[in-house]
Amino acid sequence: MKNFNFYNPTRILFGKNSIADLKDQVPDDAKVMILYGGGSAERTGVLDQVRSALAGRTVLEFGGIEPNPRFATAMKAVEMIREKEITFLLAVGGGSVIDATKFIAAAAKYDGDTWEILTSRGSVIKQALPFGTVLTLPATGSEMNSGGVITNPEKGAKLPFNSVYCYPIFSVLDPEVTYTLPTRQIANGVVDAFVHTIEQYLTYPAAAYVQDGFAESLLRTLIDLGPKALETPENYDIRANLMWTATMALNGLIGAGVPQDWASHMIGHEITALNDTDHARTLAVVLPSLMNDQRGPKREKLLQYASNVWGIHEGSDDVRIDAVIDATCGFFEQMGIKTRLGDYGIDAHDIDHIVTALQDHGMTALGENKAIAPDDARRILEAAL
Amino acid sequence: MKNFNFYNPTRILFGKNSIADLKDQVPDDAKVMILYGGGSAERTGVLDQVRSALAGRTVLEFGGIEPNPRFATAMKAVEMIREKEITFLLAVGGGSVIDATKFIAAAAKYDGDTWEILTSRGSVIKQALPFGTVLTLPATGSEMNSGGVITNPEKGAKLPFNSVYCYPIFSVLDPEVTYTLPTRQIANGVVDAFVHTIEQYLTYPAAAYVQDGFAESLLRTLIDLGPKALETPENYDIRANLMWTATMALNGLIGAGVPQDWASHMIGHEITALNDTDHARTLAVVLPSLMNDQRGPKREKLLQYASNVWGIHEGSDDVRIDAVIDATCGFFEQMGIKTRLGDYGIDAHDIDHIVTALQDHGMTALGENKAIAPDDARRILEAAL
Known part of the structure; x- marks a missing residue:
């Protein structure tokens, strides 16, 4: 066996109706941004479950994160986060939405040119907004790791990044939300x-x-x-x-x-x-x-x-x-x-x-x-x- | 599958010569107490490896933690920790030393009667001193969980406790230290x-x-x-x-x-x-x-x-x-x-x-x-x- 350093602090809330357990995981005084992709999170009712779980909190929504999520889209979210002083992010989706949320969490706290996060493969990240995820598509594992991939078509680049600050605080895995995939x-x-x-x-x-x-x-x-x-x-x-x-x-x-x-x-x-x-x-x-x-x-x-x-x-x-x-x-x-x-x-x-x-x-x-x-x-x- | 909530933030440093990696895990300004059991940690050279890794830091030692560790012994450590304003604990040993260190970490930060930690099975724990472990005996799993067992012969009691505050920050697992067991x-x-x-x-x-x-x-x-x-x-x-x-x-x-x-x-x-x-x-x-x-x-x-x-x-x-x-x-x-x-x-x-x-x-x-x-x-x- 090779020597190794293993660390994974993400909490997993797994099972039927587990989305409701969000209420105990997001700080009471958080200003939350929910991030999601296309229309499926709305159509399947997952977003409504999330909204119910967060009832009573200050919540903004940011939709439209694409498959192979784009740098420009992520930066729009970062702008809104800074403007609205958001303190907690919640990704609702599959690997693309979660990858984008990781990048956004780091970029929102980054003082320099956020493109450096990608050119450095994440090594410049020294802090990130706390975030959780609600997984809708089992595939990439992004819900319990600290990496992501962001695409920038203008620069012809699709770059991975990784940082210990990019582990989700928690991820909610309700297998029933996959029935309609x-x-x-x-x-x-x-x-x-x-x-x-x-x-x-x-x-x-x-x-x-x-x-x-x-x-x-x-x-x-x-x-x-x-x-x-x-x-x-x-x-x-x-x-x-x-x-x-x-x-x-x-x-x-x-x-x-x-x-x-x-x-x-x-x-x-x-x-x-x-x-x-x-x-x-x-x-x-x-x-x-x-x-x-x-x-x-x-x-x-x-x-x-x-x-x-x-x-x-x-x-x-x-x-x-x-x-x-x-x-x-x-x-x-x-x-x-x-x-x-x-x-x-x-x-x-x-x-x-x-x-x-x-x-x-x-x-x-x-x-x-x-x-x-x-x-x-x-x-x-x-x-x- | 039943619903579950999984969380385990302990970092594992695994492999040959991994004890030296302690130096990057213990805060530079920490006042450290090393806790161990009988003479084997000294005899096998593990304690010396630990001392070398912590060279330059303020370090106290507390030996003599028994198999089936005792409440009275643990409380002696707590007293010394309070007196010397220790800020970080390092358990060097097997399950007994690690279990005791978990209890000591919680007890040192507990305002009431520390016996309540055990009668409540750990539920009264709201904070603990940070601690790491250097495992010398593979067996109990205490190096990567949040529970322990403490014995009090005067009360005829051997009581388990568990708390989310009792996960080791890190555990060092060097298989070579088990050769002499x-x-x-x-x-x-x-x-x-x-x-x-x-x-x-x-x-x-x-x-x-x-x-x-x-x-x-x-x-x-x-x-x-x-x-x-x-x-x-x-x-x-x-x-x-x-x-x-x-x-x-x-x-x-x-x-x-x-x-x-x-x-x-x-x-x-x-x-x-x-x-x-x-x-x-x-x-x-x-x-x-x-x-x-x-x-x-x-x-x-x-x-x-x-x-x-x-x-x-x-x-x-x-x-x-x-x-x-x-x-x-x-x-x-x-x-x-x-x-x-x-x-x-x-x-x-x-x-x-x-x-x-x-x-x-x-x-x-x-x-x-x-x-x-x-x-x-x-x-x-x-x-x-």
């Missing part, structure tokens, strides 16, 4: 959580048996429950376990003390930048091809994954690795998510563009061994056509 | 962590697949590594995984959203009170007999435990339950821990005393269903003679 979003969320787990697990052996066991358990849960969640959207136990799995997949716990990969994410980001393919779908394309390409360095963990997650025990090493890659693709397809670049309108010519973008963004030494260079990424992409 | 303490620690996990897992099905998967993974790790830890005391990976497992077994995570039992602990406490049998050994006696006795209400989880932890799939329900109880006893015996009351000099006459003590302490409705009455406890104990 579109199939596509549930499928994306399951695959996103799956690949988050894989990025922290499928590397090289580090004798971290606790973390491996937890990761394998999350993967088995997603494989078992993902397809069932599509079939029976209003099954509480399925939605509850998916929601908690997605949170546990990226709250720092399974990643503590182990090597991490994240190459599929970095390559996938450039595909999204190219033609706006859903993030989870880019992962479903890149990961299987990367597993196949990296079967040398990842051999031991691929065999462990085959055995402990999929029960694949028969055949030579390569036969078992072939089988587990097939099984992984099969799972993504079962979730209604295609696994070839061609399925998303990307052809051989586009690969040049993607590889150049990786180089432009400094992504020239990816993976747990920092050994995936642009040429390797090209080969992985070509095999995924 | 006596075999008996390692064995006790493994069995203690095992039964902590079982108490939160072996109840009735609650559709908490994430928590079940994590618990099963911890149990498999203990079964695999426990005996190896006795054979090869200086194997870093084994000690590291045992240490992290024991922490994860009682930091609130696997217990969030599930029913909990704790009957084996409550019955075991009275055995320790009777003749000072090691805590873990009382659990190794009571748990197998309780599993056998409660095979009705626990049937589904016993079969899940047999299958997922021990790979027992053959035979009727009762055959598999018999087999998994045998396997559990076999594991305890393999750790050098006997599983019958007679092994600890307890006979049929003593059972009356134990059952009366349970009644006197209000332990009349134990277990996840609050259905284990004193007569049931008597039957469980008689079957363990």
